[in-house]
Amino acid sequence: MQPQSTKSSIDRASHEPLHRQLKQILQNQIDSGAIPVNTKLPSERALVAEYGVSRITVRQALHAIVQEGQVQSQPGKGFYVTEQKPGPEFHLLKSFTTSAMERGRVPGSRLILGTIAPTDPKIAKSLQLPADAPVLYLQRIRTLDGDPVVVQEDWLAPALAPGLLDLDWSEENKSLYHELRTRYGVYPQHGSTTLGARLATDAECALLHLEDPAAVLTLSQIAYDADDRPVNVSKIIQDSVRHPTILYQGNGAK
Amino acid sequence: MQPQSTKSSIDRASHEPLHRQLKQILQNQIDSGAIPVNTKLPSERALVAEYGVSRITVRQALHAIVQEGQVQSQPGKGFYVTEQKPGPEFHLLKSFTTSAMERGRVPGSRLILGTIAPTDPKIAKSLQLPADAPVLYLQRIRTLDGDPVVVQEDWLAPALAPGLLDLDWSEENKSLYHELRTRYGVYPQHGSTTLGARLATDAECALLHLEDPAAVLTLSQIAYDADDRPVNVSKIIQDSVRHPTILYQGNGAK
DNA sequence: TGACATAACTGGTTATAACCAGTAGCGACC
DNA sequence: GGTCGCTACTGGTTATAACCAGTTATGTCA
Structure with missing residues (x-):
């Protein structure tokens, strides 16, 4: 019950494999910022000395983290912490802010509507809630240099993120996923997306x-956490002529 | 110069790491069907004896193949060949046939144009060819119950797939990626996709x-192989009202 | 015949040891 | 001063060895 300091150590009595413990320790240090982005991790042999495990164990831990994209190896130099790359489904939703800034334009956001009320039963079902259960709903407009290009709607189970509506959604870089991660410890891990194109309605044209x-x-997107519980339903309507969406797909076979 | 039999062996003089050679040998046996789907691979220790390498080397090879999804391990039993699952980028392109059949409709394909000629320099550049180099071009129309819903264009380096144009592209399930894999040993591994929506041109309407x-x-898609060499450029124009595209995105953080 | 103990496997984890190739700093030599 | 080469690092590869836990077939005993 001693307070966990920044630096945990290996528990050899545990049934958890050593390499997985070490991986967790290193990832905690990366996530907490103790090892900042673009910084070199301790060398393999330094970790061997520090944690009293073999180099094979250290390498298993490091390569597992490389596999998850948090660090990358540079032979002859060391392991370096890479930029936290958002997962694929975040690209679709975050690409707005990111690619806007890459084009030197100023992204903005405007909350149109934020309610907790019963909604479309199909959406409630997607969230695994009763058809008449209240659902948290956000409708936002995203702008470039003040010019609206995206209408975004999100639905979530209210219990997942109490107080979410009280946040200031006018901040231009406000990311729903970022708030879910940092405030509520909810981590979307996978999801499915449906793409479409259609003629804009009169309201959307306006x-x-x-x-x-x-x-x-x-x-249209449904995101799930690691335990396959639904996190949110999201719909984006986008003027893709003024703002093409780039979707990086990462590795194919993996 | 001896003819390569089905079973290659390790070349210890090569500069290629042993585990990568072994991985290649095993993958060839899997791809060629010498080790069918759902079959058990030789055990780690059997491979040690067969190829005269250490168990670490065998495990590196096997785990690399597991990582690519071709086999999976079952502790206490062995490594089993899994079904060849197409990568995410194939979902976009294959979803046409797949989701068509899920809806009980009959997919079809019609070759409009197949040429080898210089083309748009931007596309040649994407394929890392000189701007005026001849490029293999395929234009197909994909139909549902005889009704056209997708116009698909593909560009490839001709050297990558000699004789590709001689194939029968009218078969409804003909997959470009499948032909590349089985006939030419080309494996797209990752890529980037750009999404857009626009008004159809008069020609497309027709x-x-x-x-x-x-x-x-x-x-719009560019696919690359494991060595980051471009495989093909692909453009799809789709009537998404009659045929929505479902894009599964797999794991987010990993 | 049935249940149970055992033996012979499987992959998973960990340790120790050695060499290679690439990187970078430092000092000596021209 | 600039170059060269040494040296001390880095991760990458490979070998040998041992033990664990889970699976499966075998054989024995009731």
Whole structure:
């Protein structure tokens, strides 16, 4: 029951494999910022000395972290902490802010509606809630240089993130996933996305300042956490002419 | 110069690491069907005896194949060949046939154009070819119950797949990636995709039997092999109202 | 015949040891 | 001063050895 200091140590009595314990220790140090981005990790042999395990064990731990993309190895130099790359499903949702800044434009966000109320039973079902259960709903408009290009809607189980509606959603870089991770410890791990294109409705034309016959890209997404519990349902309607979406798909076979 | 039999062996003089050689040997046996799906691979210790390498080397090879999803380990039993699951980028391109059949509709394919000629320099550059180099080009239309819903264009380096144009591209399940894998040993491993939506051109409206103001979903893709060499550039124009695209995104953080 | 103990496997984990190739700093030599 | 080469690092590869836990077939005993 001693307070866990920043640096834990290996418990040899545990049934947890040593390499997995070491991996967890290193990942905690990375996540907590004790080892910042672009910093070199201690060398393999230094970790051997520090934690009293063999080099094979250290390498198993390090390579597992490499596999998850948090660090990368540079032969002859060391292991370096890489930028925290968001998972694939975050690319779709975050790409707005990211690619906007890459183009030197100023992203913005405007909350249109935030409620907790019963909603479309199909969405409640996707969240594994009763059809008439209250659901947290966010509707936002995302802008570039003040120009609206995306209408985004999100639905979540209210119990998952109490107080979420009280946050200031006008901040331009506010990320729903970031808030879920940091405030509520909810980590979306996988999901499915449905793509579509259709003609914009009159309301959407008005919101996005489009001329009447206009095409919009639609993205519908359901995200799940590591235990396959639904996290949120998300719908994005995007003027993709002014803002193409780039979806990096990572490795194919893996 | 002896003919390579089905079973290659380890070349200890090579600069290629032993575990990578062994991985290649095993993958060839899996791909060639010498070790069928759901069959047990030789045990680690059997491979040690067979190829005269240490168990560490065998395990490195096996775990690399596990990582690529071709086999999976069952502690206490062995390594078993899994079904060849297509990677994420194949989902986008194959989802046409797959989801068509899930809906009980009959998918079809029609080759509109197949040439080898210089093309758009931007595409040549994406394939890392000189701007005026001849490029293999395929244009196909994909149909549901005879009804056209997708226009698909592909560009490849001709040297990558000689004779590709001579294949019968009218077969409804013909997959470009499948041919590349089985005939030419080319394995796309990762890629990037750009999504868009726009109004269909008059020509597209005619090809896809759309009424004039119509929205189409566009998917532009570049696929690379394990050595980061470009495999192909692909553009898909899709009537997503009649055929929504489902994109499974797999794990997020990993 | 049935249940149970055992033996012979399987992959999983860990340790020790050695050599290689690439990197970078430092000092000597031209 | 600039170059060269040494040296001390880095991760990458490979070998040998031992034990564990889970699976499966075998054989024995009731």
